[in-house]
Structure formats: C-alpha cells, structure tokens
Amino acid sequence: MVDARNVNDDDDDDDDTARQEAFNSKVTEVAEGVMQANLPRLAQEVESRVLGVLEAMMTSKIEELKEMIEGSKGKGKERRCTYKDFMACHPATYDGKIDPIACQRWISNIGAVFIRSRCDKEDQVMFATGQLTLQAKDWWDAHSKEVGEDKLQEMTWQEFKEPFMKYHCPQSAVDKIQEDFLRLRQKDETINEISNTFMDKMKFCGYFVKTERMKINRFYGILKAEFREFITPSKCETLDELINLARDREIEIKRQEERGEKRSTEKGTNASPSKKARFQDQGRKDKSKHYKKNAN
Template identity: 65%
Template sequence: MTDTNEDEATRQELLKTMISEEIGRAMQASIPHLAQEVESHVLEVVESMMASKMDELKGMINVMQEKKGTRKCTYKEFMACNPLPFKGEIDPIACQRWIASTEAVFIRSHCEKEDQVMFATGLLQLRAKDWWDVYSKELGEEKVQVLTWQEFKEPFLKYHCPQSAIDKIQEDFLHLRQKDETIDEITNVFLDKLKFCKDIAGTERMKINRYYGMLKAEYREFIIPAKCETLNELIDLARDREIEIRRQAERGEKRVSENVSSSSPSKKPKFQDQSKKDKAKGSIPKCKTCGKLHTGECLKGKKGCYNCGQEGHPYYRCPNPSRTCYNCFQPGHIKAECPKLQQKTDKEARKEEAPRAKGRMFQITTEEAKDHPNVVSGVKEESSSQVKQQGDQDRGKSHV
C-alpha cells in the first residue's frame, strides 16, 4: 500500500510538471499574437480620437467661414482701395476707363452686389453727380435701392458715351499719325482709340497694318509688318528702332536717306530761299505808318489823290499819273520797262545760248566714188535757183 501511494504521488508530480511546461510553451507562443492585438486596439483608440478632433477642427473652420461670409464690405473699406472719381466728361475713353477701374475695386474690396451701385455713385462729382441726381429722382427711391450694376451702366454709358463722340474717335483713329510722340505715347493713344474701332480694325492683321501706317517714315523704313503675327511684335520692333534712332542721335550720325539726298547734286530744292526773293526789296525800308515798301512821304490818311495831291478824284483816275517801277522803285517807267530787269534778261539769254554744231559736206566726183569701196554715192537734190547758177557741170557730182 505504501509503495502504491508513493507511485501515485510521483505520477501526479510528473503530470503537474508536464502541464506547467505545456502552459509555459503555450504562453510563449501566444505572446506575439497578444502584442498584435494590444497594438491594434491602441491604434483603433488613437484613430477614433484623431477623427473626433478633426471633426471638431472642421466644425470650427466652418463656423469661422460662415462668420466671415456674413460680414459685409463697408464703404470705408471700399474707399480704402482708392477708387477713381468721375466728373462727368463726355469722353468714351475716360468713361470706359472709370468703369473698368471701379469694377476692379469691387473685386478687391469684396463688395456685395447690392451695394455696388450705392458705393459707385459716391464717386460721381460735378456734372456726373448732377446727372445721377436727376436720373435717381426719375427712377424713385425704391428702384434705386434694388438697382444692379448692369442696370446702372446702361443709362450711364448712353449719356456719357454718345454715338457722336464714338464717331469722332473713329475718325481720329483713321487719321492718326505719329508726329513728335514717342512710341509708348503714340501706342497708348492708338490702343485707347482701338477699343471703339472694332469695325475698322477687328482682326489682328488689320491692327498691324493700321499701326504700321501710323508710324513715321524713319520707323517704317526698317520694319516689315508682314513678318509680324501679332500687334505686340510690331510694337516691340518699333521700340527697338526708337532706341537705335536715339543712339544715332547721340553719336551725331545722320540717316542714310539724308546722306543720299545731300550727295545728289542734280536734285534742286523745291523752294527757293526767301532772302533771295526779297534781295531786290531789301534796300527799301518798310514804312512804319502803312507797313508797305515805298520811298518818300507816306500819304496814308491824307485826303486827295496820292499822285498829285489834289482833291476831287482818286489816285487811279488821276489825269497826271506818275509811273513807278515795282522792281527798282524809280519813277518814270514801269516794271516791264525796267532797264535793270532787261539787263538781267539779256545776260541770262546769253548764258543759255549754246554754240550750234556746224555741218560738214565732202564732195567727190562720180569716178572717185565708184573706185572707193566705203562710199555710197547718190545724186543730191538742189533748189532750182542753185541749179540755174551752177549749170550742167555740177549735176553729175556725187556727194557723201
């Protein structure tokens, strides 16, 4: 019995040891799995917390945006953007420029649509303010409060941009030519008028040709508009040419065309020097009383005939008219009979006379003409008087 009990105790001890070892092995095998489960659980908790925080942040941002959206632009904030005033000029260019500037201020200041007309009309001054006062009374206060910007622009443009002013701009655009303006100055004028000339220069090629024809000759000589595809390319070429002309002026160089014209002596100037024309009259002083050229006493304001000084007849009916030359201002003859003028005419006629070429004739006999290989012989026709004088012996002579 004692041995049996000891064996049973030993078996139980062995069984406990085996069970504990198996449990230890199982626990060691399950540790990685447990760590993964713990990690996943922690991540789920963190993600849920982050999601809740993100929702809170989004809610706060939405609230801030709603508060910002409900806040309207004030007139003070609108005027802080420095909008341009308008004084009521009947000028389509100035009118369109003011509208574009005001609409740009609407965008910068985030002005509400229902406040645009009220804020913009605060910029009107002088004649423009007078027009708005009359027009707003015609509409009524209720209509003015709900008036939109587009509804305001239509009568505004109709009054300040009449068709007659637009026609004048188009006419000036057709006759626009560069004079003393720089390229930038004439380009600004061209572009301002171009806004109202779409029918005249609607395509890019029409704009290029019109701009090229407007430039001065010193620019057009060195620019080929056919090579330009856009108006901006042509403007850049004109600016480059302007810089080159300025550099040539600083270096003291002359244009090629000016050098060519000065080197050709055959071309005479179109206009003569005025001093040459007045050379003959330079010796006669101008009268301080009547402002004309004459000698002797001035008779302006005196009664009677200017020739003889007697009353009863005008100077053009004077019985004893005095003849005075308008060329030498000497009495006794008229300009057509002036000896000085005739002397000049005779000298000029002598200079124009050129020596006449003298003709030569060689005379040989018929026998000599037949023997010479380079002579073409023929009978010369002479007048009847010469035939009678020379006789029959001269009829057979040959002439070359």
C-alpha cells in the first residue's frame, strides 16, 4: 500500500522544480530582452571608450614625434661652427703693433665673433690665431713652439690671452697711456673725437676713475672753457649724459659761428662804399693842400 503523504511530497517537489525552471527561463528571457534593448547603447559606450583610449595613445605618440623632430632641428642648429662660419662674421686682424688700445680692441672683437659664430671653445684659439699677421704672426709661431703641439691642442682662449696681452701690452706702454690720460685736454678735437680718445685711454686707467662721478669730473676737466661754462657736471648722473650735453653745446657754438660769419660779411659789404668815399675825400684834401703849397 502506497503512502499518500509520499506521493504528495513528490508532486510538490516536481511543482517546485517546474516553477524554478519557469522562473529561470523568464529571467533569462528578460535578461536577453534587456541586453538586446541596450546592446546598441552598450556598443556605443564601448566604442567611445576604445576610441578615447586610441585617441590618447595617438596624441601621446604625436607629441613624442614632435619632440623628436624639434630635438633633431635643435641639434641641426647647434652644429659645430666651422672656420668658414667664423670668417663670415668678419673677425678683425692684428699686426702685432705694441699698442695696448689696438690690442684690447682686437681681443674684444674676436670675443664678440666667438659669440656670433657660436664657436666651440676647443676651436677658438686655432680660429683666432688665423687673424694674426706680421709681427703678431711671428710672435705666435715662436710661442707655439715653446708651448708644444700637445698643449697647443688643448689651449683655451684665456690661456692664449694671458701671454698675448703680456707681450703686446707691456707695462711701459700702459704707463704712457695713463700719463697721457692725466694730461689729456681738448684742443681742436670735436666732442666725438675727444670722447673717443678719453674712452680708449680710460680702459687702462681704472684707478683714476673708479666711480661714475670720477669719470664725469675727469671728462669735464678736459673740455675747453667754451663747453665748461655752459655745463654743470653735478647735474649729470652718467658720463654719457655729460657727453651728450657737450655735443648739444657744440652744435650751438657752430650755429653761433655761422650767424656771426654772415653778419661780418654783411658789414663788410656795407662798409666798402663808405671806405671808398673816405679814401676819395682824403685824396681831395691832399690835392688841395698840394695846390695851396704850390700857390704860395
């Protein structure tokens, strides 16, 4: 005899299983429906994210390429300066004359050419010494032998300048410049001429013009009286300001001279007839006296 309770339990289990399967099927159906409904949007989001990642990667690569290109351009600009590049900047020559001013000018000129041509330090001495001529070339040939080939290849511009200046700017020549500087006075020179002379000599007379005020007072003292009478040095803050005032005064003096010459010419022209009349009157008086004397 079959137990009724067991049969009922089996039926209940079958019903539960069927409901669970139906439920799972429904969930699957709903899930598939949701996915199908949202698939375009999900695909679009995925596509957007992928494109964003790709765009970021491309941007990064492009920036790297730009940096590489700019770097290659920079290296091209910083290429080694050749002797032709150096000569294209028109460096001055030096003949070896024992003249501290001329020597200093040459050193300054070559230094400026180094900057303009971007000359490498290891080439500076070789390029610069190519501009030495006559006695300066003779000195360099002798000095090169004393130094030796090995040290010559490693010589810096500063190491070259020291013996070069010592030979071409002896202390006796510097002393002479200082003496001339202290005795310097304007004669027939223009303001530009006397200021250029002053500047050239002042480079070797730093002890006498340590400050800007000392430079102003020294230059004021060398000017002619016709300039000093109309300039107050204490009102000048720089030497350039004083020189410009002297230039202005020079222009005014020239204008006054031109106006004075015109007046003199006009007076001379107007005076001629009166002088001629006086000479004629004097001649008549002399003749009158002569006739009277003979008559007596």
